[in-house]
Amino acid sequence: MTATFVGMPAFPTAAKAALADTQLRRNLAHATGTIRTKRAGVVGEVDDWEELRLAGAAIKDRVLRHLPHYLEQLETSLQAAGATVHWARDADEANQIVVGIAQEHEAREVVKVKSMATQEIGLNEALEAAGIDAWETDLAELIVQLGDDLPSHILVPAIHRNRAEIREIFLREMGTAGRAAPEGLTDEPRQLAAAARAHLREKFLRAKVAVSGANFAVAETGTLTVVESEGNGRMCLTLPEVLVSVVGIEKVLPTFQDLDVMLQLLPRSSTGERMNPYTSTWSGVTPGDGPQEMHVVLLDNGRTNVLADEVGRQALRCIRCSACLNVCPVYERTGGHAYGSVYPGPIGAILTPMLRGVGHDAQTDSLPYASSLCGACFEVCPVRIDIPEVLVHLRSEVVDAHKAAPGLPSVQDMAMKAASWTLSSSARTGAAEKLSGLGGRLLNRFGGHGAPGGAPMLGALPGPASAWADSRDVPIPAPESFRAWWGRTDGGRRDAAPPGHAQGGPTQGGTAQGGTAQGGTAQGGTAQGGTAQGGTTQGGTTQGGTDGRGAGR
Amino acid sequence: MTVGLMVTCINDALFPDTGKAVVTLLRRLGVEVTFPAAQTCCGQPMVNTGYLDEAVPLLRNHLDAFAGCEAIVAPSGSCAGSVRHQHRLVAERSGDPGLVRGVEAAPPVYELTEYLVDVLGVTDVGAYFPHRVTYHPTCHSLRMLGVGDRPLSLLRAVRGIRLEELPGADECCGFGGTFAMKNAETSIAMGNDKARHVRSTGAEVLVAGDNSCLMHVGGLLSRQRSGVRVMHLAEVLAQTEPVVHSVTSAGSAPTREPASPSGAPTAGGSQ
Numbered sequence: 001m002t003a004t005f006v007g008m009p010a011f012p013t014a015a016k017a018a019l020a021d022t023q024l025r026r027n028l029a030h031a032t033g034t035i036r037t038k039r040a041g042v043v044g045e046v047d048d049w050e051e052l053r054l055a056g057a058a059i060k061d062r063v064l065r066h067l068p069h070y071l072e073q074l075e076t077s078l079q080a081a082g083a084t085v086h087w088a089r090d091a092d093e094a095n096q097i098v099v100g101i102a103q104e105h106e107a108r109e110v111v112k113v114k115s116m117a118t119q120e121i122g123l124n125e126a127l128e129a130a131g132i133d134a135w136e137t138d139l140a141e142l143i144v145q146l147g148d149d150l151p152s153h154i155l156v157p158a159i160h161r162n163r164a165e166i167r168e169i170f171l172r173e174m175g176t177a178g179r180a181a182p183e184g185l186t187d188e189p190r191q192l193a194a195a196a197r198a199h200l201r202e203k204f205l206r207a208k209v210a211v212s213g214a215n216f217a218v219a220e221t222g223t224l225t226v227v228e229s230e231g232n233g234r235m236c237l238t239l240p241e242v243l244v245s246v247v248g249i250e251k252v253l254p255t256f257q258d259l260d261v262m263l264q265l266l267p268r269s270s271t272g273e274r275m276n277p278y279t280s281t282w283s284g285v286t287p288g289d290g291p292q293e294m295h296v297v298l299l300d301n302g303r304t305n306v307l308a309d310e311v312g313r314q315a316l317r318c319i320r321c322s323a324c325l326n327v328c329p330v331y332e333r334t335g336g337h338a339y340g341s342v343y344p345g346p347i348g349a350i351l352t353p354m355l356r357g358v359g360h361d362a363q364t365d366s367l368p369y370a371s372s373l374c375g376a377c378f379e380v381c382p383v384r385i386d387i388p389e390v391l392v393h394l395r396s397e398v399v400d401a402h403k404a405a406p407g408l409p410s411v412q413d414m415a416m417k418a419a420s421w422t423l424s425s426s427a428r429t430g431a432a433e434k435l436s437g438l439g440g441r442l443l444n445r446f447g448g449h450g451a452p453g454g455a456p457m458l459g460a461l462p463g464p465a466s467a468w469a470d471s472r473d474v475p476i477p478a479p480e481s482f483r484a485w486w487g488r489t490d491g492g493r494r495d496a497a498p499p500g501h502a503q504g505g506p507t508q509g510g511t512a513q514g515g516t517a518q519g520g521t522a523q524g525g526t527a528q529g530g531t532a533q534g535g536t537t538q539g540g541t542t543q544g545g546t547d548g549r550g551a552g553r
Numbered sequence: 554m555t556v557g558l559m560v561t562c563i564n565d566a567l568f569p570d571t572g573k574a575v576v577t578l579l580r581r582l583g584v585e586v587t588f589p590a591a592q593t594c595c596g597q598p599m600v601n602t603g604y605l606d607e608a609v610p611l612l613r614n615h616l617d618a619f620a621g622c623e624a625i626v627a628p629s630g631s632c633a634g635s636v637r638h639q640h641r642l643v644a645e646r647s648g649d650p651g652l653v654r655g656v657e658a659a660p661p662v663y664e665l666t667e668y669l670v671d672v673l674g675v676t677d678v679g680a681y682f683p684h685r686v687t688y689h690p691t692c693h694s695l696r697m698l699g700v701g702d703r704p705l706s707l708l709r710a711v712r713g714i715r716l717e718e719l720p721g722a723d724e725c726c727g728f729g730g731t732f733a734m735k736n737a738e739t740s741i742a743m744g745n746d747k748a749r750h751v752r753s754t755g756a757e758v759l760v761a762g763d764n765s766c767l768m769h770v771g772g773l774l775s776r777q778r779s780g781v782r783v784m785h786l787a788e789v790l791a792q793t794e795p796v797v798h799s800v801t802s803a804g805s806a807p808t809r810e811p812a813s814p815s816g817a818p819t820a821g822g823s824q
Contacts, residue, residue, distance in 0.1 A: 011736065333739060333742045371729070372730075375697055376692075392642075395602060396646075399603035420611065424611050429562070437566075452771060473773075473776045483560075483588075492573065
């Protein structure tokens with residue numbers, strides 16, 4: 001079970017495959033739609049939600065400003081509470097530490113609480129390489145692990161699976177990893193959960209070592225917190241003799257009181273619940289109660305690089321709630337695997353390139369572009385990460401990295417340079433528009449009606465334009481640009497009204513329209529006078545747009 | 554008040570009728586409109602693709618072009634948003650403190666509906682549009698600028714209009730600038746869902762405040778031969794009811810009062 005994101009294609013290619021997966025599309029649209037509605041409901045009932053968001057962002061920003069201070073304070077508090085603190089610069093160091101602890105206790109297996117940090121570093125694969133089984137105990141993680149699959153969501157890693165698929169995975173795979181699924185298992189959620197519970201229970205009771213992450217680490221008291229919904233975390237955190245927690249260095253909070261804000265923000269944003277079902281907090285070893293040996297691995301793995309990025313560092317505020325995934329129209333359609341990272345969706349599109357660094361591989365460099373910049377993610381983020389701002393910033397980093405690299409400029413580089421040259425002068429812009437207008441005049445005889453104002457459009461086109469035109473008709477350049485029209489008519493004043501019409505001015509709406517849009521010919525006359533009905537709707541309303549095109553004829 | 558029309562590059566070259574409609578509309582409301590002819594493009598396509606250096610000369614040009622204006626009005630939430638939120642970034646990138654000061658001193662930019670509702674204080678602009686319409690609130694209007702229900706309040710006041718609610722209105726149409734090309738497959742998947750929602754309303758016309766988004770959804774609707782056309786909000790608001798000089802229609806529909814915007818004086822600088 002060593003599925004990995006390594007070697008994934010760039011986002012557009014991976015997305016294309018995902019978009020064709022009809023079951024994935026159905027599953028995701030249903031799941032994200034449900035959770036989105038639920039979140040909106042419980043967030044809407046909190047009067048001071050905006051203040052809470054501001055407080056959450058402020059707490060995290062304070063931590064980031066004084067990170068070394070709070071980390072050292074956390075280390076001291078943890079040690080005082082009887083925990084052993086390890087520092088890991090990268091994934092390899094962290095994995096070695098965890099594997100070393102397991103080996104010290106001659107453990108052949110560990111039970112795991114769902115943890116993004118351990119997924120990020122590939123801990124399960126490192127343990128497996130050392131001959132140690134790592135059992136995921138979160139229901140969705142179990143589904144992913146048994147299915148030899150990859151997680152596709154931060155909170156619900158098996159969101160791409162429906163219950164029929166889950167039933168099949170349980171029936172097929174549970175027996176190979178421990179207690180088999182009961183015969184006659186249906187896809188009823190209660191039955192699926194019961195099968196998982198029975199399968200996991202023997203692992204909880206048997207394991208000597210557990211591995212967790214932490215949602216928060218309180219510097220003042222040395223308290224770690226795990227927030228979960230199934231009770232599997234509570235089992236892992238209390239039953240085994242040894243507990244190892246891998247914690248990203250940005251997870252630290254100054255005081256216990258800060259949990260007050262975070263534990264309001266997190267459940268409403270992530271599962272759409274008012275209160276989280278299982279919130280475990282522990283401060284070191286308590287003699288005779290719970291694990292008697294505790295290790296905390298403080299993980300950097302690229303986080304200090306993110307911190308060094310003045311625009312991008314706000315991503316370290318992230319509390320892994322996944323609200324941005326659930327609301328993202330791109331994620332909803334492509335799913336998480338297309339992002340080629342344990343961090344998918346909008347937050348993944350900024351976090352992954354910053355953790356890995358840009359300018360090295362095409363897959364990572366494609367991620368900041370995997371967004372329409374619609375801003376829905378920023379709107380729901382409980383700690384106010386301006387994801388669109390960071391996406392645009394990272395796009396510039398990608399472009400800068402490519403410009404600095406040896407070799408010829410890309411087609412895109414040249415196109416942008418040419419566009420910049422043309423558009424930095426109104427004379428050059430006007431000349432380009434004249435040329436496109438000429439083309440437009442020729443093309444105008446083809447096409448249907450679809451563009452703004454009901455203008456004609458072109459159908460399929462060859463070459464690079466096919467990216468647009470394969471599915472979308474193409475607007476035809478206006479025969480006369482606005483700029484040219486303004487110049488020719490003095491902003492519509494020179495041929496404003498149809499001849500012979502009393503320039504009554506403000507009252508004659510139809511006139512103004514006729515005049516501006518079409519340079520006053522027979523058309524204006526129709527709108528004006530005679531024909532009572534047809535003329536009313538046509539001339540006065542729809543025509544203006546369509547006929548404006550003919551003005552330059 | 555004299556305002557500079559920032560027509561936007563896409564409207565200039567592809568959809569000039571939208572610019573003409575803004576002129577018609579603002580003049581009807583008594584606003585003196587100028588078109589600073591030196592204008593080109595706000596630079597958003599470069600910025601959003603990551604080409605900040607390439608956006609710098611466009612920013613310089615924009616600042617020079619609009620230097621004399623009291624205010625700028627743009628029939629695009631996206632371009633207004635770019636001026637408001639991205640120009641500073643571009644200026645800082647240039648390393649030229651003069652350019653940063655230029656951005657700070659630049660006249661305020663309003664998206665059209667902001668200008669109508671907030672500055673002129675009108676929602677009834679005297680428009681007449683007897684068609685079944687649905688409205689898509691484009692993302693940058695909605696979330697970057699926060700225009701809220703200004704466009705809808707303007708549309709609701711249009712005579713003859715039949716306004717249909719668009720399901721999933723807040724969701725992005727999938728245009729996203731160069732996203733539409735770089736991630737064409739995803740863009741089209743999003744756009745098709747938007748088009749499906751539009752068609753489900755039974756509307757004849759899809760209206761929005763950004764022609765770039767309309768070009769995308771309209772391209773899909775046109776390809777589908779859907780019988781739905783797209784139209785910029787400004788073009789709807791510019792339409793007025795023609796005055797029928799009644800000769801034979803004594804007993805038929807009463808002749809309307811000539812449309813004049815209520816809520817604001819018809820002429821003479823309402824602010």
